[in-house]
Amino acid sequence: MNPRETLPIEQNPSNENNLLIKEAFLRAKENEAERRGQKHKGKPNKEQRVYLGNAIADARAVRVAPGVFGQRTANIEMQRDMDALVTKDVPHIVQTKTEPATITETNQEQKIMEPKFDMKTNPVEKPKTPLQNYSEGYDRWVEAKRKAAADAKNDPTIKNWQDEAIETYEKSGKKVLDAELALPSGSINTVVTPSPALKTEGFHTLDIEQAEIMLKAQEGLKVADGAVESRAENAKVPIGFLGKIAESYNKMGDGLRWLTVGALVYSNKFAPSFRWLMVGGLLSAAVATLYMSASSLLEHASVIDTSAALATIREGEGVTHVLSRQLAENPVDFGFTGNLNDANEVKEWSITKAFDIAEKTGYADTATGLETRVASDGIDNVAYVLQKGPDGTFNVVEQLKGDDGIFRIQDINNSAKNAYEYQHGTNFAPTTETEPSAEAPATEPTGFTEEELKTWKPVIPVDGSSPPTNLTTEEAPVGQEAGNPNALVEAGAMKGSFQYSPNGEVVGFITNELGASADGRDLLNEDWRSTVRNHSLNGVTDGQNISVVDGRASKIAGYEQVIAVLEQDGVNNKPKIDFLRDQIQDIITKTEAEYGNVFKDTAGTPPESSSHINLPTDPQALAQLNADAAKATDDHIKSVFGKAGWFGIGADNGQKTFEAFAEMPVSELLERESRIPSEEVEKVIKMVRDANAQTGLPLESGLNVRDYLDRAAAIDIQNYKNTK
Amino acid sequence: MNNQELREVLIKELGIGGLPKEAQDEVVGKLGEIILKSVTVAIFERLPDDARKEFEDIGKKGDQDMMQEFLQRYIPDMSELMDEEVKRTLKNFSEGAK
DSSP: OOGGGSOGGGSOTTOHHHHHHHHHHHHHHHHHHHHTTOOOOSSOOHHHHHHHHHHHHHHHHTTSOOGGGOOTTTOHHHHHHHHHHHHHHOTTEEEOOSOOSSBOSOHHHHHHOOEEEOTTTSSSSOOOOHHHHHHHHHHHHHHHHHHHHHHHTTOTTBOOHHHHHHHHHHHTTOOOSOTTOSOOOHHHHTOOOOOGGGBSTTOOOOOHHHHHHHHHHHHHHHHHHHHHHHHHHHTTOOTTHHHHHHHHHHTSOHHHHHHHHHHHHOGGGSOHHHHHHHHHHHHHHHHHHHHSOHHHHHHHHTTOOHHHHHHBOOTTOBHHHHHHHHHHHSTTTTTOOSOTTOHHHHHHHHHHHHHHHHHHHTSEETTTTEEEEEOGGGTTTEEEEEEEOTTSOEEEEEEEEOTTSOEEOOOOOHHHHHTTEEEEEOOOOSSTTSOOOSSSOTTOOOSOOHHHHHHOOOEESOTTSOOOSSOBSSSOOTTSOSSOTTOOEEETTEEEEEEEOTTSOEEEEEEOOOSOOSOOGGGBOTTHHHHHHTTOOTTOOHHHHHHHHHHHHHHHHHHHHHHHHHHTSSSOOHHHHHHHHHHHHHHHHHHHHHHOSOBOTTTTOOOTTOOOOOOOOSHHHHHHHHHHHHHHHHHHHHHHHTTOOSSSSSOSSHHHHHHHHHTSBHHHHHHTTTTSOOHHHHHHHHHHHHHHHHHOOOTTSOOBHHHHHHHHHHHHHHHHHHHO | OOHHHHHHHHHHHHTOTTSOHHHHHHHHHHHHHHHHHHHHHHHHHHSOHHHHHHHHHHHHHTOHHHHHHHHHHHOTTHHHHHHHHHHHHHHHHHHHTO
């Protein structure tokens, strides 16, 4: 049975607590229904359960601030404050020891905080509307923050980084020339919300070098802010308006602030509509605060909902994709306790967690292998917003995009959902012995248990052919190739390792990459969607077919990235490259047999202009070449950057400045060309472009900056030797 | 690009990698605030005088949709405007931090 057919609350009707909670939620649902002019009675059907989910979400929203003042997932700090304030003062929300009504994260977390509706305590009193509670809770929150800000002036537990920097700097015998380093901007100083990060708990005392960096950074902020303020006067910006902008911005949670800065700085990473929304929303909020009451403002401010932006289904995605994306976006908020600096660890955790949540919320079913996917009608129009309550429970709230482009929680009935949702079946392969499905790309498994996911490794060949048998990735034949056969190949978003038969033949490529690994749209003809629609198979929706083709194109693009890396690897990778090329051709052939001529004629064809690199195959000679190349790169970096550091401090040679870029992917470096007007960025970009011009080493190779320069140097040295 | 990646990239480019995380957050947070204000000033610089009254009227109504429509009408190239202001702010920051 698809678990979506039952809510957790209904799974154990004999449980008194569950019945109590069920009653409470049904009551909450009825209240919601009354407000919406509807009435539901009896056991909820599927439509009602969706509706019930909305009521639950709204009930939870009573305890958090909406929109700009409290993103459900981003502004955890404010949520906690609001929880404390509202839970304390709003009579129909009380602490109980009953089981949570939604998915339980851990028993331990249940014990910590389990706010629930308790209809026994307040069976008659009509709950306040969410807006009333938003408004009252928000006002209390602002008041508490203002008081905290006022107290902070005399609070020894609140540190000021600038004071700390000045103190440390002057203790070293130096003197800060400008004693008025405090930011002059009135708007900044009017911000009432002190950062909790400034608390002394765990406070890191600045050393002299850090103090210098901090002072210089503050000086940079001062100059930048001063320039804005002087322009504001000339532009006749209304008095206090910039202060309101700053206030609205600073009321955001840290996560949302980072997202805002990112959206502004990295235009190519964010949709224009999203950037518009951020700035337009903040402007509107700022204007409104000049003229409107807090309660009215709160209602309008909810337009800024980044969770919807992250949770929106894109083409070829299932619910697990968007859940994973939201988890990866705010890992700490959602309970990640691993190493945040390890992107792979965060990603793997987010995927595992996403399937776990999907399983528990009914969007995936291990038993049947079904996962909820979204067809073309729902793409960009439906969002599955992940929420984690203070009691550690997870919930998924569905939102639909309105005519105004804003995502909102709405009544969604079954017929409406059927227009865009469908159940996608995949015979995923928990081990290499299970034959992958012909229908689904092997990189898109569904219905995992957590344990299965940990061990899952899809194997190609896929798309219908049987996986190879008697494989080994542990004992690849010695001497079969110069490189390490078990080495993980990383290329862009895709990574994996090759498999070999006992006689050393490359027979498989294992990747743990889930979901689309690369954008393969460039490989498809412009009219590929209509071509697919004209080849509709028995009872299969267009959305499914389009997703399959899109997924296969994405896979080919991923393989192309792997091939690009292999071609630049400096060892004999021909068997691996040939294998992947064969796979690409098989995918194209099979796909076009099923769906028509969807791929461009050039798809899967090796580029004629790809650089040929004739590096030594002898390991000793190759090692020497790589060492020479590394030294050449070091010398080049020193010559480019001299002895100046980033701020001209704390650096004894140019290496330190360059280190900031060393591990950055080349593609990422080039994307921000013209974005950051920094002399250092321009220097590094010039180094990379010069290396490309000199050697022909593809910029799209997936290498980071340091590796790219080393590889180019090796090619250059070898080419020089070859011509002698 | 997620928040963590944004964070790492920005910190590298701003040259504040040596600072404690909390101090980094403060610098980037304030920089974002200044960028937003810079964008706001640029919008006002582009607004004709007779549009300011309309701007205030929309603000009084608190109509989010009208505000978006208003901005799109007067600032059709908002994305480019944002890019310019980001550049301007970061340039000023870099110069001040030298």
